[in-house]
Amino acid sequence: MNPAAPYLSWVGIARLGLVQAALGSIVVLMTSTINRVMVVELALPAMLPAALVGWHYAIQILRPRFGFGSDMGGRRTPWIIGGIAVLALGGVGAAGATMLLASSFWIGLVAAVVAYLMIGVGVGASGTSLLALLAARVAPERKAAAAAIVWIMMIFGFVITAILAGAMLDPFSLPRLVIVASAIGLAAFTLAYLAVGGIEPPRAIGGMPTTHAPDAVGPESRRDFQSVLAEVWTEGPVRRFTLFVFVSMLAYSAPDLILEPFAGLVYGLTAGQSTSLSGVQNGG
Numbered sequence: 359m360n361p362a363a364p365y366l367s368w369v370g371i372a373r374l375g376l377v378q379a380a381l382g383s384i385v386v387l388m389t390s391t392i393n394r395v396m397v398v399e400l401a402l403p404a405m406l407p408a409a410l411v412g413w414h415y416a417i418q419i420l421r422p423r424f425g426f427g428s429d430m431g432g433r434r435t436p437w438i439i440g441g442i443a444v445l446a447l448g449g450v451g452a453a454g455a456t457m458l459l460a461s462s463f464w465i466g467l468v469a470a471v472v473a474y475l476m477i478g479v480g481v482g483a484s485g486t487s488l489l490a491l492l493a494a495r496v497a498p499e500r501k502a503a504a505a506a507i508v509w510i511m512m513i514f515g516f517v518i519t520a521i522l523a524g525a526m527l528d529p530f531s532l533p534r535l536v537i538v539a540s541a542i543g544l545a546a547f548t549l550a551y552l553a554v555g556g557i558e559p560p561r562a563i564g565g566m567p568t569t570h571a572p573d574a575v576g577p578e579s580r581r582d583f584q585s586v587l588a589e590v591w592t593e594g595p596v597r598r599f600t601l602f603v604f605v606s607m608l609a610y611s612a613p614d615l616i617l618e619p620f621a622g623l624v625y626g627l628t629a630g631q632s633t634s635l636s637g638v639q640n641g642g
Contacts, residue, residue, distance in 0.1 A: 365495060365496060365497040365500070366492075366495045366496055366497075366504075366557075368500075370495070370557055371492070371496060371500070371504045371507055371508070372507065372511070373553045373554065373557055374488060374491065374492050374508055374553070374554070374557070375507050375508045375510075375511030375512075376511065376549055376550070376553035377438060377442070377484070377488055377549075377550045377553050377554050378485070378488060378508045378509070378511050378512040378515070379511045379512055379514055379515030379518075379549070380442060380515060380545075380546035380547070380549045380550040380553070381442065381445065381481060381484060381485055381488075381512065381515070381546070381550070382512040382513065382514075382515035382516045382519070383515040383516070383518070383519035383542055383545075383546045384445050384446055384448075384449040384477075384480075384519075384542060384543055384546050385445075385449075385477070385481060385516075386515070386516040386519050386520050386636065386640065387449060387452075387453070387519065387523060387538075387539055387542060388411065388414070388449060388452050388474070388477060389411060389611075389614045389615065390520060390614070390617075390618050390632075390633055390636035391523060391527065391535065391618070391629060391632075391633045391636075392407065392452055392453060392456050392535075393407040393408075393411065393614075393615050393618060393619065394618035394619050394621075394622055394629060394632050394633075395456055395530075395532075395535065395629060396456060396459065397619040397622070397623070398618075398619055398622035398623055398629075399530070399532075399629065400456070400459055400460055402459065404615070404619060406467075407615065408615055410452075410470055410471070410474045411474070411614075411615060413471065413474050413475070413478065414474040414475070414477045414478035414481070415478065416478070417474075417475055417478025417479055417482065418478050418481060418482040420479075420482055421482045421485075421486045422486075422583075422587055423583060424437065424441075424482050424483045424486045424487065425486045425487065425490055426583045426586060426587075428486070428487040428490060429490070433558060434487040434488070434490060434491040434558055435491075435554055435555075435557075435558045437483050437484065437486075437487035438483075438484045438487050438488050438491070438550070438554050439484075439550065439551055439554065440483060440484070441479070441480045441481070441482070441483030441484025441485070441487065442480065442484045442546065442547050442550040442551070443480070443547060444476050444479055444480035444483065445476070445477055445479075445480025445481055445484060445543075445546075446480070446543035446544070446546055446547045447476055447480075447543070448473050448474065448475070448476030448477035448478075448479075448480055449473075449477060449539055449542065449543045450536070450539050450540050450543050451469065451472065451473030451476060452470060452473040452474060452477065452539070453535050453536045453538075453539035453540075454469065454473070454536055455467075455469035455470035455472075455473050456470070456532065456535065457532040457533065457535070457536055458470075460532060484550075488508075488554075489508075491557075491558060492504060492505070492508060495558075513640055513641070515546075516636075516637065516640035517637045517638075517640050517641045518637070519542060519637075520633050520634060520636045520637030520640060521634050521637040523538055523542065523630075523633050524629075524630040524631065524632075524633035524634030524635075524636075524637065525630065525634070526538050526541075526630070527628075527629050527630040527633055528628050528629065528630030528631070529628075530628060530629040530630060535629075613639065617632070617635065617636060617639055618632040618633070618635070618636055621635055
């Protein structure tokens, strides 16, 4: 272990958890409130927000490429901050696109596709690099607890944002939705920027410091992405773990697009009330 880059303390791990919480706070508005508004307030087919959310997940298939880019770039922090910035802009754009859908469907649809593309890219770039940094800088005996802390703090971001946004959205209007989304995006980016600042040593490769520039590493580290991915995929534990993550995340995410439209259409809950309800669901 290089003495210039000690393992992260519990405080450092919590700081990375704050970044994950910031990430979750932006995403939850997309899967909860905006989804409900399209279906209930705008009376659009439920397939539309479902397809947009699916689009943002499809973009995240590029996560291995984002991780490879941060490996080769030598530092994770620019990828984390840049990804959060793109994510925040995408979240605001998704709210703005929803407002456009009310007046011009096709213009709003194009804007929504672009916004959800940005959300997918932002989540993939920032989330992957954050977890890679966590894996590289956490002591082996703390890795399981660190993963739990970071994940729970992301859920905490879901819950707090949903409850606060719910309180701010009533009485509901589309301009108010854009204002709330903008406030959440700005707060999340600021929190992530402050939390990750200075946590990574300069000129780090894989989260570890080096006196060499990234382009000075050995040829083994400069291999192309396709060959690295193919090599990793030959490992049986990697394939099994990928399947496990797929099944578990499918189960975890399945209720997201059902809860809020159902609460509005069947029980008559306002946008603010159903958003707060989403916070309770994520808490569970």
